[in-house]
Amino acid sequence: MHIITVGLSHKTAPVELRELLAVPDSRMGEALKRLMTYSSVKEGMLLQTCNRVEVYAVVDQVESGFSAVQEFLVDSHLSLSAEQLLPHLYWYSGDRTIAHLFRVTASLDSMVVGEPQILGQVKDAFRSALTHNTSGVILNKLVQKAISVAKRVRSETRIAENAVSVSYAAVELAKKVFGDLSARTVMLVGAGEMAKLAAKHLINHGVRQVLLTTRDPVRARTMANRFQGSPIPFEEFRSEMAKADIVICSTGASHYLISAEDVQRAVRERMNRPIFLIDVSVPRNIDPAVREVDNAFLFDIDDLEMHVEQNREERRAESVKAEAIAQEEVAVIQKWLQTLVATPTIVALRKRAEDIKQAELDKALGRLSTLSDQDRETIEGLASSIVNKLIHGSVVTLKSVAQSSNGAIYIDAARRFYDLDSGEEASEEDDQLSSSIVASETVKSASDQKNVQHVDEPKFSHEAKG
Amino acid sequence: MTVVFFQLTLGLYFLGTVMFLVCLDRRSEVLSTIALGLAGFGFFTHTIALAFQLLSGDDLKWVTFHKAMSFFSWSLVLVFLVVAIRQHLYVLGSFILPLAFLSLVSTAILPTEAPVLHPMFQAVWVHVTLSMLGTVGFAVAFVAGLMYLMQERLLKSKQFNVLYFKLPPLDFLDKLNQRSILLGFPFLTLGILTGAISAQITLGAYLSWNPEQTWAVVTWVFYLFVLMGRVTVGWRAKKAAYLTIVGFAGVLLTFLGVILKSSGVPVS
Structure with missing residues (x-):
């Protein structure tokens, strides 16, 4: 049994090609079934996002597996030819497949490293494979491990911690001023996209009230509906500014709309409560002299970019740690895979039986000190023959099925029934993971949603499904 | 031991x-x-x-x-x-x-x-304990003020360094500042009152305006203003931070008065 992957990603293929390979959710079953028609493919899973299409498969021979999966990919779209596709594909087998899957799931291979959607997408792919019965003992174990590795990376490194989008950076900065954002008021001046995104993030973080103003009253009303805010006449927004803790400015005006005096007055009216201003308009709409006003904090688009860049640096640094975690886990899974061969399992099974027999004999014979040598031999013979007969069936089955496509299942089952891997504490945790994946959608959406805001900037594409 | x-x-x-x-x-x-x-x-x-x-x-x-x-x-x-x-x-x-x-x-x-005070007044430790608890409040306010100014400067100058990430939000520091003074102030008030009583017993006068007492009263009045100023004229945020740092300097001077007095240097 070998584990392989063949696929392409944003690093190797243009979006036009990735689009062609994408299988709609409704036809996933069909695609998986087609994959399984190749005789060398024993287990299969199809992972696809905007940025990648990958097939993970368990095959009996690496070479025939590669060509099968490759053929599968070429056939997935009528207009595709092998010559067109091949230069963009990558092929991994064995350790490298495992490492790749772990890296992908932990968002180390993403366009925006650390973005959270990919974990959900891997879970989706796995769920499809489970639903259509194309995943077996090896893929189950691998993907579950990949998911737990991703979680470990998330909790042990700061790879997903800080904002890597400009609009989200605004939220982080606002939090550094105000701490808790609930009970705060935000004022939107103008209706630029970036400003709307930032406002959306702020609302998600509990901002209580939204005031908004644009030159066009109709637009102000539609925006008011969208954000459930109160519109303010454009002529009056300067005098209303004192009510806002956060002011986001993004208009098409070619001059400064907010002067240092305006802000000074607002701060005075606010009795020196800090006011936080974001200017995402180009050319700028807030006079940079506002920086000199005490208790006013002005950030323009460059400042936000700088904040984001710092966070990206941080993520890059953290991804080194994450890579190490992934490598470490590859070794763990590799060890498990090696046990899935018949001979060592049979040896382990015999040893286990022998150990138990010997231990029980020692105990019993210790108590029966008066026995003659002959009695002793009889008892020992009895113990041996019980044990041997008991495991005989298992050994024969293991030998006969080892080479079949279900071999891994039997071997894994035998290892569990006879507790041959005691000391490998991870397996139980993985089982729970599996059932939680199958059973509940909610876990995924709840845990992923809170981080979604980090990367939904239009200017950065990411692993989200197209 | x-x-x-x-x-x-x-x-x-x-x-x-x-x-x-x-x-x-x-x-x-x-x-x-x-x-x-x-x-x-x-x-x-x-x-x-x-x-x-x-x-x-x-x-x-x-x-x-x-x-x-x-x-x-x-x-x-x-x-x-x-x-x-x-x-x-x-x-x-x-x-x-x-x-x-x-x-x-x-x-x-x-x-x-x-001894700080004449030991004739047996309950002098009450005075010292209360004053010290008041001082703890002001010390925390001082630290909060210091951290506020640092964080404010980092935000203003856009230095998103490790310290920036570690320091808490400005609002938190401002609240910590206010609350510590609010907690420290009643203790200082009681400390001064008990001090006055013990002075009456040991020295025969509630207030003799020696450096220690003078600074204690000045400090008290100062913090009273700081507290009132926040509500009335908006002495909060950066201003409050500066004020509490200055106030704590007053507290330190009071201590100095105590040390000078108790180490026998002629004062007044």
Whole structure:
């Protein structure tokens, strides 16, 4: 049994090609079934996002597996030819497949490293494979491990911690001023996209009230509906500014709309409560002299970019740690895979039986000190023959099925029934993971949603499904 | 026995301080946890030292400058541990622990075992304890003010460095500032009142305007204004931070008055 992957990603293929390979959710079953028609493919899973299409498969021979999966990919779209596709594909087998899957799931291979959607997408792919019965003992174990590795990376490194989008950076900065954002008021001046995104993030973080103003009253009303805010006449927004803790400015005006005096007055009216201003308009709409006003904090688009860049640096640094975690886990899974061969399992099974027999004999014979040598031999013979007969069936089955496509299942089952891997504490945790994946959608959406805001900037594409 | 524990405490606070200062520009959680552990262990030995002192009871309880400062330092660390653990705000240690350490060091280097006040008034320790608790409030406010100014500067100059990430939000620091003064102020008020009473008993006058008393009254009036100014004319945020730093300087001058007086330097 070998584990392989063949696929392409944003690093190797243009979006036009990735689009062609994408299988709609409704036809996933069909695609998986087609994959399984190749005789060398024993287990299969199809992972696809905007940025990648990958097939993970368990095959009996690496070479025939590669060509099968490759053929599968070429056939997935009528207009595709092998010559067109091949230069963009990558092929991994064995350790490298495992490492790749772990890296992908932990968002180390993403366009925006650390973005959270990919974990959900891997879970989706796995769920499809489970639903259509194309995943077996090896893929189950691998993907579950990949998911737990991703979680470990998330909790042990700061790879997903800080904002890597400009609009989200605004939220982080606002939090550094105000701490808790609930009970705060935000004022939107103008209706630029970036400003709307930032406002959306702020609302998600509990901002209580939204005031908004644009030159066009109709637009102000539609925006008011969208954000459930109160519109303010454009002529009056300067005098209303004192009510806002956060002011986001993004208009098409070619001059400064907010002067240092305006802000000074607002701060005075606010009795020196800090006011936080974001200017995402180009050319700028807030006079940079506002920086000199005490208790006013002005950030323009460059400042936000700088904040984001710092966070990206941080993520890059953290991804080194994450890579190490992934490598470490590859070794763990590799060890498990090696046990899935018949001979060592049979040896382990015999040893286990022998150990138990010997231990029980020692105990019993210790108590029966008066026995003659002959009695002793009889008892020992009895113990041996019980044990041997008991495991005989298992050994024969293991030998006969080892080479079949279900071999891994039997071997894994035998290892569990006879507790041959005691000391490998991870397996139980993985089982729970599996059932939680199958059973509940909610876990995924709840845990992923809170981080979604980090990367939904239009200017950065990411692993989200197209 | 007491001395051993004091020295142990001093050592632990020193190590904790160094550790916390090292932590300032490092993101390692491990280091700050170790620093917190050192502070916590130091607090433990400090408590034992103070308990020994109390139980030995061979002299009046808090009447010497040494003991007052030691108590101050102990309360400061207590407040720090409570706030740091509850708010998960270890960075506070980089500011408070040095202060606690220095106050404890001051007891070791200042040659004053003389009583602060005439021991005729048996309840003088009440005065000292209350004043010290008030001072702890102002010390925390001072630290909050200091952190506020640092964070404000980092935000204004767009330096998103490690310290920026570690320091809490401005709003939190401003609230911490206000609350510590609000808590410290009643203690100082009671401390001054009991001080006046003990002065009446020992010196025959409630107020003799010696440097210590003068500064205490000035400090009291000052903090009263700080508290009122926040509500009436908006002395908050940056202004409040500056004011509490100045106020704490006043507190230190009061201490100086006490030291000068108790070490026999002619005053007035």
